[in-house]
Amino acid sequence: MQKHHLLLGLVMGLIASTATAQQLDGTLKKIKDSNTITLGIRESSFPLSYLDATQKPIGYHIDICNAVVDAVKSRLQLPKLETKTQAVTSQNRIPLIVNGTIDMECGSTTNNAARQLQVAFAPTTYVTNVLMAVKKSSGIKSLDQLSGKPVATTTGTTSVQLIRSHEKGKNIDFKEVYGKDHADSFLMLETDRAVAFVMDDNLLMGLIANSKTPQDYAIVGEPLSVEPIAIMLRKDDPQFKGLVHATIANMMKTGQLTKLYAKWFNSPIPPKGVNLSVPMSEQLKAAIINPNDNPAENYKK
Amino acid sequence: MALNYKWNWGVFFETIPSGDVTYLTWILHGLGWTVAISLCAWVIALALGSIIGTLRTVPHRGIALIGHAWVEFFRNVPILLQLFIWFFVVPELLPRDLSMWVKQDMPAKEFITAVLALGLFTSARVAEQVRAGIQSLSRGQRSAGLALGFTQAQTYRYVLLPMAFRIIIPPLTSEFMNAFKNSGVAYAVGVWELVFVSRQMVEETGGQVIESLIVPTVLYIICSYAANLLMSVIERRSHVPGFIVAK
Numbered sequence: 233m234q235k236h237h238l239l240l241g242l243v244m245g246l247i248a249s250t251a252t253a254q255q256l257d258g259t260l261k262k263i264k265d266s267n268t269i270t271l272g273i274r275e276s277s278f279p280l281s282y283l284d285a286t287q288k289p290i291g292y293h294i295d296i297c298n299a300v301v302d303a304v305k306s307r308l309q310l311p312k313l314e315t316k317t318q319a320v321t322s323q324n325r326i327p328l329i330v331n332g333t334i335d336m337e338c339g340s341t342t343n344n345a346a347r348q349l350q351v352a353f354a355p356t357t358y359v360t361n362v363l364m365a366v367k368k369s370s371g372i373k374s375l376d377q378l379s380g381k382p383v384a385t386t387t388g389t390t391s392v393q394l395i396r397s398h399e400k401g402k403n404i405d406f407k408e409v410y411g412k413d414h415a416d417s418f419l420m421l422e423t424d425r426a427v428a429f430v431m432d433d434n435l436l437m438g439l440i441a442n443s444k445t446p447q448d449y450a451i452v453g454e455p456l457s458v459e460p461i462a463i464m465l466r467k468d469d470p471q472f473k474g475l476v477h478a479t480i481a482n483m484m485k486t487g488q489l490t491k492l493y494a495k496w497f498n499s500p501i502p503p504k505g506v507n508l509s510v511p512m513s514e515q516l517k518a519a520i521i522n523p524n525d526n527p528a529e530n531y532k533k
Numbered sequence: 534m535a536l537n538y539k540w541n542w543g544v545f546f547e548t549i550p551s552g553d554v555t556y557l558t559w560i561l562h563g564l565g566w567t568v569a570i571s572l573c574a575w576v577i578a579l580a581l582g583s584i585i586g587t588l589r590t591v592p593h594r595g596i597a598l599i600g601h602a603w604v605e606f607f608r609n610v611p612i613l614l615q616l617f618i619w620f621f622v623v624p625e626l627l628p629r630d631l632s633m634w635v636k637q638d639m640p641a642k643e644f645i646t647a648v649l650a651l652g653l654f655t656s657a658r659v660a661e662q663v664r665a666g667i668q669s670l671s672r673g674q675r676s677a678g679l680a681l682g683f684t685q686a687q688t689y690r691y692v693l694l695p696m697a698f699r700i701i702i703p704p705l706t707s708e709f710m711n712a713f714k715n716s717g718v719a720y721a722v723g724v725w726e727l728v729f730v731s732r733q734m735v736e737e738t739g740g741q742v743i744e745s746l747i748v749p750t751v752l753y754i755i756c757s758y759a760a761n762l763l764m765s766v767i768e769r770r771s772h773v774p775g776f777i778v779a780k
Binding site: 322323324326327330331344345346347348349350351381382387388389390392393394396397400407408409410411412416419423424425427466467468 | 537538539549550552621625636643722732735738740743
């Protein structure tokens with residue numbers, strides 16, 4: 233890890249040296265002037281960004297963001313740069329990045345065309361499939377078995393819209409029930425208020441892994457959607473975006489990102505030491521070979 | 534914020550990503566549910582609150598105690614928590630078949646739960662105002678009623694309550710307005726009311742946060758203010774000439 237950061241610093245230093253004459257602007261200037269960088273984090277976006285037992289933010293995206301912070305330190309020659317974290321929600325993450333409260337959002341945000349009007353994204357670092365969690369005992373395998381049955385999802389998420397589109401397309405009718413957050417939606421599944429909970433696969437895995445009886449649940453169905461997940465940045469800020477892009481592209485090239493993926497998706501992780509055992513998807517492999525910030529719209533077949 | 538935010542008021546006339554309706558239709562749909570929850574809850578609150586408030590003033594220890602317990606329970610527990618108790622806890626206490634019916638098949642269960650929770654919560658507050666109204670009348674009123682040969686019930690019906698309700702119209706107005714504002718918690722159990730639509734709009738428009746919050750805010754102000762106007766009309770119409778308040 234340490235060694236890698238040195239190497240990274242060196243690479244960034246090289247890039248930086250070609251640009252020293254250039255005036256700092258945007259986020260990099262803000263960071264330099266305040267000697268502070270603020271990361272937006274999520275408290276329960278498992279395993280990308282969540283709190284451990286000591287309430288410290290950890291996760292796959294947190295590790296990636298920390299690598300970016302190291303690159304910022306060497307670019308600005310600020311080894312003592314202060315790193316702050318600020319918890320955000322799906323409701324406030326965009327305003328907080330736009331108004332400068334946070335400099336980078338290290339959560340689990342879908343990169344889509346509508347959002348690109350307000351914000352920018354780092355290269356895609358995770359690709360999520362929208363699937364459903366069910367109780368194994370129900371024997372449910374597909375959404376199309378659920379006509380007339382209660383299906384849960386969380387308010388203020390893309391899944392609400394995906395379920396609606398699916399119903400229209402297939403001309404079926406679920407009884408949608410909505411939790412105000414993922415924990416509430418999972419509670420609905422747990423207490424039989426819903427027979428399925430539709431959500432991003434990584435979030436479902438996390439909820440199941442941390443439930444009382446993980447062996448009772450399964451993740452099934454055809455993906456309702458395939459969505460690129462990325463670190464979110466301010467728009468119209470080429471200097472900072474360039475640095476973030478170069479840092480992450482370098483991690484992808486050197487295999488560092490694949491190692492981080494293995495650490496969070498194929499090894500035991502806090503808080504319960506569960507191994508999610510999720511092999512890397514073909515879409516993510518493609519995104520690692522060709523680092524890009526293509527929106528979700530490009531992933532539709 | 535003004536720096537980079539891309540305003541787009543036209544967003545309300547755009548169609549939602551998966552359908553033929555516009556966001557404006559959605560907002561109006563949400564407004565409909567907000568008004569429905571608030572008015573239904575207010576009917577429950579007014580009916581139960583009047584009964585409980587009255588019970589708290591009757592000269593009988595046991596009955597007054599029931600009223601007291603009611604008020605303290607529904608007034609001292611946060612509305613969101615009460616809503617969750619009705620939604621997540623109470624159905625688990627029912628017999629298994631009934632419990633499954635309530636959880637999966639009961640029509641409009643989210644709406645009914647929200648109305649019940651908000652109605653009971655507000656009833657405790659109305660009850661306190663009714664009690665205060667009755668107790669603000671001079672003791673002579675009750676004595677006069679009884680001296681004229683009225684029973685306790687008749688004394689309440691014809692002497693005490695008609696005056697008490699007139700006195701408490703101003704605080705009741707605030708409570709009626711609160712019913713609209715508190716109805717926002719219903720999103721937490723999944724009713725498509727204004728807060729829910731606002732949250733979903735933020736998501737589906739890709740971050741038109743400010744527009745998605747301002748419009749519901751204005752609609753809440755309009756609803757509350759309409760409640761205020763309605764109550765002031767009632768206050769004027771029911772005014773007893775020569776007797777306290779009103780112009």
